[in-house]
Amino acid sequence: MANELLNMDCKELRDQIAAGQVKSTEAAESVFKAIEKNDPVLGTYISTFKQQALAKAGDIDDKIAAGKPVGQLAGVPVAIKDNMCTTFGATTCASKILENFHAPYNATVVEKLLAADAVIIGKTNLDEFAMGSSTENSGLKQTVNPWDTTRVPGGSSGGSTAAVAAHLCFAALGSDTGGSIRQPASFCGVVGLKPTYGRVSRFGLVAYGSSLDQIGPITRTVADSALMMNIIAGHDPADSTSVDESTTPVCDYLEKLDEPLDNLKIAVVPQFNAGADQQVQKAIADAVDAYEKLGAEITEINMPHLDYAIAAYYVIATAEASSNLARYDGVHYGYRTKNPQDYIEVYSKSRAEAFGKEVKRRIMLGTYALSSGYYDAYYLKALKVRNLIRGDFTSAFEKCDCIMMPVSPTTAFKIGEKIDDPLTMYISDIYTIAANLAGVPAISIPCGFDDNNLPIGLQILAPAFAEDKLLRIARIYEKETDWHKKTPTMI
Ligand code: GLN
Numbered sequence: 250m251a252n253e254l255l256n257m258d259c260k261e262l263r264d265q266i267a268a269g270q271v272k273s274t275e276a277a278e279s280v281f282k283a284i285e286k287n288d289p290v291l292g293t294y295i296s297t298f299k300q301q302a303l304a305k306a307g308d309i310d311d312k313i314a315a316g317k318p319v320g321q322l323a324g325v326p327v328a329i330k331d332n333m334c335t336t337f338g339a340t341t342c343a344s345k346i347l348e349n350f351h352a353p354y355n356a357t358v359v360e361k362l363l364a365a366d367a368v369i370i371g372k373t374n375l376d377e378f379a380m381g382s383s384t385e386n387s388g389l390k391q392t393v394n395p396w397d398t399t400r401v402p403g404g405s406s407g408g409s410t411a412a413v414a415a416h417l418c419f420a421a422l423g424s425d426t427g428g429s430i431r432q433p434a435s436f437c438g439v440v441g442l443k444p445t446y447g448r449v450s451r452f453g454l455v456a457y458g459s460s461l462d463q464i465g466p467i468t469r470t471v472a473d474s475a476l477m478m479n480i481i482a483g484h485d486p487a488d489s490t491s492v493d494e495s496t497t498p499v500c501d502y503l504e505k506l507d508e509p510l511d512n513l514k515i516a517v518v519p520q521f522n523a524g525a526d527q528q529v530q531k532a533i534a535d536a537v538d539a540y541e542k543l544g545a546e547i548t549e550i551n552m553p554h555l556d557y558a559i560a561a562y563y564v565i566a567t568a569e570a571s572s573n574l575a576r577y578d579g580v581h582y583g584y585r586t587k588n589p590q591d592y593i594e595v596y597s598k599s600r601a602e603a604f605g606k607e608v609k610r611r612i613m614l615g616t617y618a619l620s621s622g623y624y625d626a627y628y629l630k631a632l633k634v635r636n637l638i639r640g641d642f643t644s645a646f647e648k649c650d651c652i653m654m655p656v657s658p659t660t661a662f663k664i665g666e667k668i669d670d671p672l673t674m675y676i677s678d679i680y681t682i683a684a685n686l687a688g689v690p691a692i693s694i695p696c697g698f699d700d701n702n703l704p705i706g707l708q709i710l711a712p713a714f715a716e717d718k719l720l721r722i723a724r725i726y727e728k729e730t731d732w733h734k735k736t737p738t739m740i
Contacts, residue, residue: 254275255740259476259477260476262276267324273309277368284417287417292374293402293408293409293417294417296339298338298369298370301369302326306326309368320364321479322367327369327422328371328412328417329362329373330422330423330424332455332457333422333455334355336353339351341389343387346599346604348388348389355453358464362481373409374392374407375404378455378570379429379455380457380607381674382405382428382667384402385664385665386608392407393411393664396414396737397661399663401662401664403436403437406423406425406429406430407433411433413439414437414736419468423464423466426457427461427562431656431681431692432681435656436661439733440695440723441466442691443690443691443692444465444716445463445492447490447688448690449463449464450483450484451463452485452488457569460565461562461686464481469733475503482716506721507721507724508721513546513650514648518551521552526660528699539726550652552638554634554637554640554641555638555641558679558682558686561686562631564627564628564630565631567611571611571615578596584603586599586602618631646711650711651722653710655705655707656707657680657681660705683710689710690711691709691710695707695735698735709722
């Protein structure tokens with residue numbers, strides 16, 4: 250029998266805790282019980298902080314009983330992808346190279362969650378350094394999909410999304426470089442938002458592709474996504490790419506959520522969507538029809554450069570990764586080889602022994618693309634394509650408020666199905682990558698199930714810094730449908 254308390258979303262739980270109807274300690278204990286029951290199979294957490302979480306929950310309960318003011322997320326158990334720095338526990342990036350790394354500071358998003366009185370219960374599994382689409386590249390453990398444990402949860406934020414879907418936390422943070430929040434959200438039937446590049450601080454997020462990475466919320470409802478954005482969005486002086494709020498202010502996303510949306514114009518890109526499986530295409534078409542019935546105007550557009558997004562992304566992301574991962578040298582951070590003969594061996598053996606196969610592949614690809622003589626042919630060309638893709642979005646948003654498309658061409662695939670074929674794995678990112686190249690916000694919301702009872706996600710993309718509108722658009726569909734209320738049978 251599902252635990253009623255765990256069925257609540259963050260907003261409901263927060264309100265009940267604030268009203269003294271539920272204790273935060275009760276919520277945390279229920280979560281840890283669910284973790285003990287189901288996480289041995291699901292493998293969502295790399296580490297949990299039971300004592301610390303229960304102590305924090307107890308403090309919140311005391312504050313509330315004493316009538317003291319508390320934060321926006323007071324007493325709500327949340328999880329963090331293990332590529333965000335915390336002073337408590339290790340920050341592993343699911344890599345052997347950082348297995349015992351303890352960060353000297355908290356990521357800004359972690360500080361913000363703590364300031365909002367959230368109860369952080371653990372850090373979740375991911376593809377090593379967030380490189381992958383299935384969480385199978387984790388160097389530490391395997392995560393499976395709560396809807397079908399023979400399938401992947403998606404990736405790279407597979408631990409966070411499977412934990413939210415299986416009620417092993419109420420919300421989680423993920424990071425999205427090319428789809429890592431949205432694609433696993435779609436595979437696990439939850440809501441995943443990648444904010445505009447620069448809207449949420451990346452300070453303390455272990456860098457993969459710095460010009461693409463963005464932290465965002467993974468939740469069970471759109472309202473929770475808005476609530477989490479209220480906490481994590483905003484300028485951070487510690488991150489020079491975080492955007493100045495005097496030109497692009499943040500707002501109260503939750504308060505704006507139910508404001509009416511008049512004359513909504515939605516664009517679809519038929520020739521692009523045709524690459525998805527039949528059942529995915531049908532679910533997306535049905536969702537778009539539902540919007541039309543609600544009064545939206547649907548237009549078909551052409552975005553001619555989207556076909557080149559994967560090629561451009563896998564040059565740019567690997568180039569940035571090869572540079573970002575140079576710091577793991579056996580000297581500054583993490584793993585060091587035993588008994589090296591000289592300093593060259595400290596470097597080469599430490600990296601050879603502790604990086605996984607996919608990370609090595611990407612370092613080699615990126616180093617090649619940046620090397621003298623190849624830079625113009627690959628890296629520079631990819632940057633030019635990125636500009637053309639940005640241009641496609643600029644012209645699209647002159648004609649519409651948002652674009653709708655699939656999140657992924659398929660539903661969750663079988664464990665092992667694509668892991669030996671990197672190109673097939675990379676192609677599964679076809680629908681998510683363009684938002685990162687263009688820096689625009691995009692959300693995945695549940696919009697159906699296939700014949701195997703696996704969730705399907707609808708992706709909605711909006712202009713930069715229009716998260717408030719994007720959330721409102723997502724919300725009107727969620728209100729009309731029940732997809733987000735379905736839960737895997739194991740809980
Ligand atoms: N699947 C993509 C990759 O492997 C995206 C990963 C991500 O968004 N972190 O690079």
